Each structure stands twice: as structure tokens, then as C-alpha cells.
Amino acid sequence: MKKLKKSAINSLISYGIVILAFIVCQLTINAGTMSRSLKGQMIPICVYIVMAVSLNLVVGISGELSLGHAGFMSVGAFSGAIFSAWLLEAFHIESTVIRLILSMLAGGLFAGIAGVLIGIPVLRLRGDYLAIVTLAFGEIIRNVMNCLYFSLDEGRLHVSFNNPVLPGKLIVNGPTGATVVQKLSTFPMGFALILFTLFVVLNLTNSRSGRAIMATRDNRIAAEAMGINVTKYKMMAFVTAAALAGMAGALYGLNSSTVDPAKFKFDTSILVLVFVVLGGIGNIWGSIIAAALLTVLPELLRAFSNYRMLVYAIVLILVMLATNNPMIRSLSDRLFHRKKPAARAQKGGASE
Amino acid sequence: MTQSTGKKRLLDTKMVPAPSQGIIPERDLLSTPVLEARHLGIEFGGLKAVEDFNLIIGKTEIAGLIGPNGAGKTTVFNLLTKVYQPTMGTILVNGKDTAGMNTVQANKLGIARTFQNIRLFSNMTVEENVRIGLHNQVKYGMFTGIFRLPGYWKGEKRQHEKAMELLSLFDMQDMASSRAGSLPYGAQRRLEIVRALATNPSLLLLDEPAAGMNPHETEELMHNIIKIRDRFQIAIMLIEHDMNLVMGICEGICVLNYGRIIAKGTADEIQANPVVIEAYLGKKKEG
Numbered sequence: 001m002k003k004l005k006k007s008a009i010n011s012l013i014s015y016g017i018v019i020l021a022f023i024v025c026q027l028t029i030n031a032g033t034m035s036r037s038l039k040g041q042m043i044p045i046c047v048y049i050v051m052a053v054s055l056n057l058v059v060g061i062s063g064e065l066s067l068g069h070a071g072f073m074s075v076g077a078f079s080g081a082i083f084s085a086w087l088l089e090a091f092h093i094e095s096t097v098i099r100l101i102l103s104m105l106a107g108g109l110f111a112g113i114a115g116v117l118i119g120i121p122v123l124r125l126r127g128d129y130l131a132i133v134t135l136a137f138g139e140i141i142r143n144v145m146n147c148l149y150f151s152l153d154e155g156r157l158h159v160s161f162n163n164p165v166l167p168g169k170l171i172v173n174g175p176t177g178a179t180v181v182q183k184l185s186t187f188p189m190g191f192a193l194i195l196f197t198l199f200v201v202l203n204l205t206n207s208r209s210g211r212a213i214m215a216t217r218d219n220r221i222a223a224e225a226m227g228i229n230v231t232k233y234k235m236m237a238f239v240t241a242a243a244l245a246g247m248a249g250a251l252y253g254l255n256s257s258t259v260d261p262a263k264f265k266f267d268t269s270i271l272v273l274v275f276v277v278l279g280g281i282g283n284i285w286g287s288i289i290a291a292a293l294l295t296v297l298p299e300l301l302r303a304f305s306n307y308r309m310l311v312y313a314i315v316l317i318l319v320m321l322a323t324n325n326p327m328i329r330s331l332s333d334r335l336f337h338r339k340k341p342a343a344r345a346q347k348g349g350a351s352e
Numbered sequence: 353m354t355q356s357t358g359k360k361r362l363l364d365t366k367m368v369p370a371p372s373q374g375i376i377p378e379r380d381l382l383s384t385p386v387l388e389a390r391h392l393g394i395e396f397g398g399l400k401a402v403e404d405f406n407l408i409i410g411k412t413e414i415a416g417l418i419g420p421n422g423a424g425k426t427t428v429f430n431l432l433t434k435v436y437q438p439t440m441g442t443i444l445v446n447g448k449d450t451a452g453m454n455t456v457q458a459n460k461l462g463i464a465r466t467f468q469n470i471r472l473f474s475n476m477t478v479e480e481n482v483r484i485g486l487h488n489q490v491k492y493g494m495f496t497g498i499f500r501l502p503g504y505w506k507g508e509k510r511q512h513e514k515a516m517e518l519l520s521l522f523d524m525q526d527m528a529s530s531r532a533g534s535l536p537y538g539a540q541r542r543l544e545i546v547r548a549l550a551t552n553p554s555l556l557l558l559d560e561p562a563a564g565m566n567p568h569e570t571e572e573l574m575h576n577i578i579k580i581r582d583r584f585q586i587a588i589m590l591i592e593h594d595m596n597l598v599m600g601i602c603e604g605i606c607v608l609n610y611g612r613i614i615a616k617g618t619a620d621e622i623q624a625n626p627v628v629i630e631a632y633l634g635k636k637k638e639g
Contacts, residue, residue: 200498207497208487208507215473215484222471225433227459227488227551236494 011202014285015195022191029187037299045295046190047252050197052275052287054244057201059273060282061210062237063217065131068118068138069272072242073249074145074264075114076107080250081178081259082150082157083107085171088181090155100184104193104250111246114141115239123234138269145261146175177260178253185255193251194288197244201284204240213237278319290319367604367618375616377603380410384447386462386555386587387432393440393611394431401427402611405441409555409604414581415589416602418622420631424611425591426468429557433465434458446554460488464553466544468560468591474533478524478543481532482515485550490514518546521583522576538569542576549580556580558590562597570594574601599623607631 025042028034051073058066083106087093093102118137122130151158153168160166164174172178204210215223216230224230253259275294279286297315301308322328367375376385385408392405402424409415417425430436432443434455443450445461453461464485473481492507519525522542527535532543541561548556561577562570574597581588592598598605599619607615607622609631615622622628 203498203500204494207494207504208483208490208492208511209494209497211476211480211484212487214476218473218475219471221435222467222473223484224455225435225459225465225467225471226485226547227456228484229456 007206011198011206014198014202018191018194018198018288022188026187037302038296041296041299042187043185043190043251043255045292046187046194047248047255048272048275048291048295049194049288050248050251051245051272052279052291053194053197053201053284054241054248055272056276056279056282056284056287057204057237057241057244059276060284061201061205061217062213062234064123064234064238065127066134066238066241067131067266067269067273068134068136068141069241069245070264070266070268071118071138071141072111072114072245073252073268074141074259074261076104076111076246076249077253077259077264078145078148078172078178078249078261079110079246080104080107081180081253082171083250084184084254085152085181086155086157089152096182096184096186097189100186100189100251100254103184103254104189104247107250107253108243108247111249112239112243114246115242116235118242119235119238123231123238135266135269138264138266142261142264145177145264148172149174150178175261177258177262180254180257180259183255183257185251190251193247196247198284200240200244209233209236274316278316375604376408376410377413380412383411385409385444386411386413386446387589388444388447389432389441390444391441392428392431392438392443394427394436395439400611402431402608403440405431405608405611405613407606407613407616409587409589411554411587412581412585413587414577414601414603415587416598416605417589417591417608418593418595418598418605419608423608425608426559427611428608429465429559429591432458432557433463459551459553462552462554463557464548464551464555465557466541466548466559466561468563470540470544472532472540472543472547474531476532477529478519478532478535479512479515479528481543481547482518482550483511485547486511486514487551489550489552515550518550521549521580522546537564541565542573545576545580549584554586556586556588558588558592560591560593562592562594570597573597577601 025034029039029042051069055066055069058064058069080103084099084103087099087102093099118134122133122137125133147162149160149164149166149170150172151166151168151170156168158166158168164170170179171181205214212223212228212233213236215226215228216233220230275291276287278294279288279290298308298312301311304311366378368378368381369375387407387409389405389407393403394401405428417428419425427436431438434450434453434457445458445463448461450458450461473484476484490507490511492503495501496503496507516525516528519528522545524539524542524546527539532540535543541564545556545558545561558577562573565573577588577590578601580586590598590602602619605617605619605622606613607628614631615625615628617625
């Protein structure tokens with residue numbers, strides 16, 4: 001019971017800090033003290049935080065290296081764009097909030113389906129092979145998007161492959177991407193998505209399924225011997241992460257006037273992976289902070305103009321060195337974890 | 353119950369022939385044997401690691417599997433738990449054929465095991481390790497867990513109670529929130545047994561449970577093995593090199609050498625068997 005309470009308190013603190021950060025941001029926006037470029041960055045920050053936290057579910061919690069996370073984001077972005085246009089035309093739903101929520105759910109659903117389809121063959125592989133195949137699948141999704149044409153004709157959707165001649169108004173136009181009818185994303189909704197993601201990931205890791213996922217990561221053979229279906233739980237983590245990435249993708253897509261498939265290249269997958277690795281694999285908090293800082297950083301470095309990417313790279317290397325430095329690690333352990341590993345060991349030894 | 357009476361009661365066990373090949377304790381004659389292996393064998397690229405392995409284990413029997421290093425004892429465990437698929441023969445668990453099953457299904461059918469080199473989830477707490485063992489005993493779905501529906505609270509509470517009850521078997525309740533990897537060696541071995549017991553097995557396979565333990569701990573372990581058998585009414589099969597333990601608590605002992613069974617019987621019979629002595633110590637020089 002004591003343990004339950006502890007994890008519940010930890011989750012509450014997490015939500016509290018996120019809510020506090022949101023209020024501070026919202027206040028500075030309302031007061032007009034936030035710079036314009038930073039204001040424009042708020043929704044991408046939310047998107048990348050959700051992407052990083054969801055990828056951390058695969059890389060950190062289930063222990064599989066996935067290099068195709070941007071693929072799920074693109075599925076979510078495109079289905080969100082299509083769905084929002086369809087909702088407006090077929091059902092005349094005017095409320096932007098309801099349309100955005102439904103579009104995000106649709107984005108999550110389709111990305112989840114893509115996750116299942118990809119997960120079935122991919123999760124039979126292990127280690128490096130899994131990474132390579134997810135990389136390939138991310139590229140395949142992007143290339144499929146390059147050849148897809150959707151049009152909307154009086155509330156009916158038309159799909160074709162490699163053929164731009166469709167009745168009605170074209171909303172997805174192959175390599176040029178999707179046209180977004182109306183910009184729907186708002187910062188509060190992005191914030192709500194972060195909270196939802198945290199809720200799902202934190203609650204999942206503190207449940208029976210989450211323990212099973214971590215067991216398959218820590219020791220596959222022992223997990224199987226305990227009657228845990230390894231593939232099922234790897235799949236669960238993979239599909240949940242894909243669905244969350246799809247929701248983030250929908251938010252991202254509906255934030256601009258067009259969705260270009262080229263935005264979801266391999267680079268984006270790697271960028272999200274960088275957030276996860278820098279924030280610490282398996283560390284949800286680290287992912288949030290890394291995603292927020294590294295999304296803002298290129299904008300803040302505008303003053304350095306030509307040397308921007310160079311400084312960015314140097315900052316990355318410094319952060320990596322700092323997070324892997326044993327001295328800094330033990331310092332942060334002492335500061336942030338009341339129960340140190342050494343103290344736990346002593347306790348175990350004393351009761352023996 | 354003291355150590356000596358437990359030992360004595362077991363040594364008095366009468367072994368009788370089962371309907372097919374093999375022997376089981378008299379009291380288990382009327383119930384279906386928990387395990388029946390018939391002509392079990394496995395080949396690794398032409399090398400016969402285990403061959404023609406026949407064994408019956410009674411419902412509440414404590415059985416021993418011994419043999420020199422490399423005899424194929426752990427391979428037998430891996431065959432029984434379906435880590436390897438046998439290339440020959442059949443395995444019946446509680447009368448059911450396990451052909452084509454995987455490790456997970458074998459566990460659900462009632463086979464649980466511990467490992468020779470400890471395989472705990474060392475970054476998790478002791479209680480979480482046991483809770484993972486309870487995975488298929490106390491169930492609730494993924495959505496119940498994420499959205500904290502009433503089933504979640506009920507399930508977590510039952511898991512906690514059951515985990516504590518099992519840990520109390522070995523007086524380990526106090527360590528419940530310590531990290532499993534930080535426990536002393538002996539406690540880790542005990543935790544593995546508790547975790548295996550949590551899966552509610554009918555046959556518990558222990559792979560060298562006394563390895564690395566001092567004589568005092570081994571004695572305690574012997575006592576505990578009998579306690580587990582009596583309390584849960586399950587069969588236990590163990591691989592062990594500590595002959596005091598094997599001869600002390602095993603009712604039926606099976607000796608393996610070069611992948612073949614060379615002797616079966618009670619402790620006294622095995623100790624007197626010249627083939628077994630030869631396998632362990634070598635042939636006496638003639639003349």
C-alpha cells in the first residue's frame with residue numbers, strides 16, 4: 001500500500017509541474033512578454049514532448065530501439081488533416097475544439113492501426129534488426145504518403161494511389177502534401193495532450209501490463225518462464241506509443257496550412273530519439289525537458305546566425321557528457337532520489 | 353516440524369512402480385502423475401544432448417535430478433519448460449500433451465522454474481518481482497490499468513496481499529520494497545523460488561537451488577522445500593550437486609550421464625548403485 005501511495009504522489013507531482021509550466025507560459029503569452037518566435041514554437045514544443053515521451057515508452061520502458069517514430073507522426077498528421085476537413089464538410093461541426101479533439105483521436109487511431117500492422121512482423125525481431133526494420137518502415141510510410149491522393153466531394157472521401165484526377169476538392173495532393181482547411185491547434189490543447197500522454201504512460205508503467213512490459217525488457221527468458229507473453233506486451237508498448245505519436249502528429253499537422261510528407265523524414269525520428277537519449281532512456285522527465293529545450297534552442301541561437309548548427313551540436317555534446325558524467329549523476333541522485341541504491345542495499349543486507 | 357523429522361518421513365517413503373515406466377511415491381499412486389516424460393530427447397546438429405529420457409513424477413513427490421557436469425540436467429529442464437522443443441518423445445503435464453507449446457503455455461499448464469544463474473528482474477523491487485509471477489493469477493486489462501477503473505484497485509490490492517503472503521513463507525516481507533538486485537545471494541535464490549511459486553505451479557523445477565549457499569542456509573532450504581511441498585501440495589524436481597540435500601529430501605532420484613538416465617531409485621538405492629559410483633568417480637582399476 002505504501003508503494004502505491006508513493007507512485008501516486010510522484011505522478012501527482014509530475015502533473016503539477018506540467019500544469020505550473022503551462023500556467024507560466026500562458027501568463028507570459030497573455031502579458032505579451034513572450035517573443036513572437038517563441039510563441040510560434042509553443043505548439044511544436046508540445047508535439048515534440050509528446051513524441052519524446054511516447055518514444056520513451058518503446059525505447060526506455062519496453063527496451064526496443066525504434067527508428068521509425070516519425071512515420072507514425074505522419075500517419076497521424078495526414079489522417080488528422082483529412083478527418084478535420086471531412087468533419088467540417090460532412091457534419092458541419094463548427095466548433096474547432098471538438099474538431100481538433102476528434103481529429104487527434106482519428107490520428108491516434110490510424111497511427112495505432114499502422115503500429116499494429118508494423119508491429120506484427122517487426123516485433124518478432126530483436127535488437128539491431130528491429131531498429132533497421134522500423135527505420136525502413138518509417139521511410140515506407142513516408143513514400144506511401146508521397147503517392148496518396150485524397151479528395152472531398154460533398155462530404156464523401158475519395159482515395160487514389162498515384163492518380164491526382166479525383167472528383168471534388170483535393171485535400172491530399174501526393175508529394176505536395178495535405179492542405180489544412182483551418183488551423184485548429186491551440187497551445188492549451190497541446191498542453192492537454194501532454195497531460196493525457198503523461199497520464200497514459202505513467203499509469204501504464206504502474207500497472208500489471210507495465211510491469212509485464214518492463215519484465216520483458218529486463219529479462220526475456222525469465223519473463224517467459226513466468227507466463228508473460230513477450231510479443232503481446234512488446235506490441236502493447238509499441239502500439240500505445242504509435243497512437244500517442246499519431247495524436248501528436250495530428251496536432252502538428254493542424255498547426256500549419258499544409259502538411260508536407262518530407263517533414264517526417266528519418267531526421268525527425270532521429271531528432272526525437274536524441275530527445276529521449278539526452279533526457280535519459282527510461283526517464284520520462286528527462287524526455288520532457290530535453291524535448292522542450294532542444295526545440296527552443298535553434299530559435300534562441302538565431303543570434304549566432306551562421307554558427308547556429310555548430311553551437312547546437314556543441315550543446316548536444318556537452319549535455320551528453322554532462323548526463324553521463326558519474327559525478328554529476330551521483331549528485332543528481334542525491335538531490336532528486338531520496339532512496340539511493342546504496343541505502344537500499346544496506347536495508348536489504350540489514351534485514352537478512 | 354523440525355528438520356530431522358522431515359528428513360525421516362521422506363526417507364521412509366515407499367517407491368512403487370507406476371503403471372508405465374518409472375516409480376512414484378505410494379501416496380501419489382491414485383492421482384495423475386504431474387509429469388510424465390516418454391522417450392524424451394533432443395539433438396543439436398547431430399549431437400544428442402538428451403536421449404530416451406523417461407520419467408514419472410507423482411503429484412506431491414520431491415524428485416532429484418543429478419549427474420556429473422555436462423550430463424544434460426539443465427537441458428532436461430529446458431525441454432520440460434519448452435525453452436527447447438524436443439526432437440523426440442512426448443511430455444505430459446497433468447496428463448496433457450505439451451507438444452507444440454511454448455514456454456508461456458507450459459507455465460500456464462503448471463510448470464514453474466528457477467534458474468541456475470539467477471534471473472531476477474534486478475532493477476525492480478522484491479514485491480514487483482513477485483507481482484510479475486502473479487501476472488496470470490491476478491488479472492486486469494491494460495485499459496483498466498491506464499484509466500484506473502475499480503478493477504485496477506481491486507487487482508493491485510489482491511496482488512499486494514498475495515505477494516506479501518508468499519514472501520512471508522521465507523520471512524522476506526521486510527525486504528518487499530528493496531531492489532531485487534541489491535539482495536544478498538541467498539535471498540535472491542529464495543526470491544526466485546517465491547516468484548516461481550507465485551505462478552501457481554503444479555510442478556516446481558529448481559535448478560541448483562543451494563548453489564553458493566553455506567551449510568546452514570542449505571539446511572534451511574531443505575526445510576523450506578518440504579514446507580512448500582506440504583503447504584501447496586505440489587511436486588518439486590530439483591537439480592543439485594549438494595548430495596546432502598539431494599539424499600536428504602529427494603524421494604525419487606534420477607541420475608543422468610551423457611544425456612541418458614543411468615539409474616533411478618531412492619536415495620539408498622542410488623548410493624549403492626555401482627553404475628552411479630562409476631559415473632561420478634570413474635572405474636576401479638582392475639588388478
